[in-house]
Amino acid sequence: MTPQDLLQLLSQRQVRRLRVIENLLRGRKTVSTLYWGQRYGLLYLLGLDKALQRGALDQVAQTLVTQRLAAWTQDEQPQLRLTPAGHTQQQATTYYHPQTALTWPRVDLKLVTQRLFLAVQVVSQYAHHNVQYYPLMTDLATQQAVRQWFHQIKSTALAQMVLTALTHSLTQLPELTAMVTTAGLSGYQQPGQTTAQLARTYQESAWEIYLRRVDGVIQIATDARKRDHPLHPLLAPAWQTPVTRSAQATLAAVTTTSLSLDQVAQQRHIKPSTVREHLLEAAIMLPVTAVPYDRLLPQTTRQDLLAALPGALDDWEYMALTPELQARYDFFTFRLLAIWCGKQGEMA
Amino acid sequence: MMESLTASLKRGFGHTTFREGQQAALTALEQHQDTLAVLPTGAGKTLIYQLYGYRHAGCVLIVSPLLALMTDQVNRMRVAGFRRVAAITSLTSYAERQVILAHFADYQFLFLSPEMLAQPTMLAQVQQLRLSLLVIDEAHCIVQWGPDFRPEYLLLGAIRERLARPLTLMLTATADSATQHEIAKQLRTTPQIITESIDRPNIFLDVEAVANDAEKRERLLQLVSQLVFPGVVYFSSKQLASDMAQWLQEQTGLPIAAYHAGLSSEDRFKIQQQFMAGELAVICATSAFGMGIDKNDIRYVIHYHLPTDLGSYAQEMGRAGRDGQQSLAVLLSAPGDERLPLTLMEANRPDDTTIQRFYAHPQAFDSDDPGIALLTFYYQHGISLAAVQTLFTRREQERHHALAQMLAYAREPDCLRDRWLTAFGQADSTHTAKCCAPAKVPLDLAALGLKRTVQPAVNPVTLDWRARLETLFLSNN
Structure with missing residues (x-):
């Protein structure tokens, strides 16, 4: 990532923690990272660069x-804010904004990319009647999934079907994004261009090119959710709920029973603090209707806390509450309220 | 009666003649003789065990030290039509390993890393197999790398005993007679030794002496601008390979890319395939680039840094001119170039104090450190402190000696080829002007027929994305 790429992730209005951005990219799903990722509107970065080193x-x-x-x-963590000059430059720069970004946290990007690229290569070679070629280096699970898919769907019409489907997806995106996505594919007599090579060709940063490519891949994966799409059996499993399995189980226990949170912890053999982390994770990542806010945040609690807290959500600090309020409401309640308020803003 | 080797070659591989050394090695194996084949890079060593496996029932087990490249070897064998091939290394995921183990007895060719084979559970599985042939690839690592990087190679002798001494093929491109002797001793066998001259007469050897780094860069630019391509430039750092690829591309307008272990596997695949397809003029590489590159028409290999020994230098420059056409190997040499390999050597080796402290409190050390991992290995295998110290000292002396030989090559005033071959016990005294150009002799590219005369076409036409998709999926016939 170049300074110009990072510039796009910062704001003049909102102070942003560098570590949150880093952890989002590395795919660290702690509640704090997710919460701030959502506050910054940067959740789409989640897991985009898992190999990124700390620091x-x-x-x-x-x-x-x-x-x-x-x-x-000044803060205990490095935080940044754009200067007026930075803001001006950010506004003056044409930078790519992925169209499908909202859905990114719900897709297993590695899975979908590996499967799509190998499938394209296999179909392309098949279309040209070539059986002797080097397959893209992928893990065994990908190879098996693609092999199985290919043997089930193989027909003389397959290449045309895939071509039509991919063309349909890419037509919905900007020309350059379609170009970058296509040029990165490998197949018959086309080794495919690397991100760095495309960056040089199109005079964009490698990161921006990568965002375009992810956009292209996710658009294809989105269209492949339809059952009649030729890549449906291969790419549909890449869609997942954006919360961990364990958090889903906790949420289900809370919504379907009248157990208290501590009882849920006992029943699930997890720590009470983990139950609360799971609920916060679900609250951040799922729609407002998925979490029983009315039960977890009774009206009186909301009124009590809101009366004591500043208007701007990002200025809320649990430690700034009076000791009396802190004694009455734990951090979980405080943070859940913040998430709920944030979601109200999103809905408005 | 079994068909002749030549008939099998024709039927299984479509070739009519063997390359030098292949037939001799196969004949020895057919007579159930353990065989050590010392054949130059590009001589087609893999064909020996492929053809043997093709002719005999059972499994050919190949032990190879080059983890990342094993997957590549497996792919190449699949491309060549062998389907029952698999590799297990420390890079193989648990799930993948389970799948392979479930079909273990079905494989015709199995690649294992030495540390994987040394694991008792794996060894027990291998003992159940019907081995037709055990192949020790890069067998010189038993001697050369063993004490520094891959101590498991030292266990191969004992492992071979545990496998009931299967017929064994040892392969290497570089082994002088001392190394050959040591390989045989470690593997507890008396093999038939097949050697071919390691000389590559069609590769013109050149050393270019420069005063400093700036001059070296300029000379590299000149060469890349003038030479016919494709070519490979080797660097000893990933960062430099990347930076120089970009710089050279900007300066020359040629399509140039970097290749090193820091790239994603997808990028490595693409760069490799682009190079094979002739879309790239030059690759700026680290030693990660090489095996798996079956490109016969590489016209030159330039070394920007001093290699650590003549053996690895010969391996890398030997990638030029496999088609037998005139090619060139250039070593750029500046005063003080030996400092880098010296530093790397020291970084790889735990010092005496560390060794002593480790032996006093082995648990107190972090085995993530490669040096410590090595000491842990020795410690666990009951090798004494004194023996380990001797081992390291001896190894350090060997490496200094190897580096001194490399330096002597760089500084050789008369015949580079003679200097190189003598180091491997294959002296050659037929120096001619067509043989080499030591530092003080100017390089005449035109005389070699390696000077580029036509300007390359700049930027290929970029297709519109729809057209590109169509060429991917629609065949003209």
């Missing part, structure tokens, strides 16, 4: 600060 953005951020485009603010 890898520090130097990139420092470059922005040196260029006076961003400034550090």
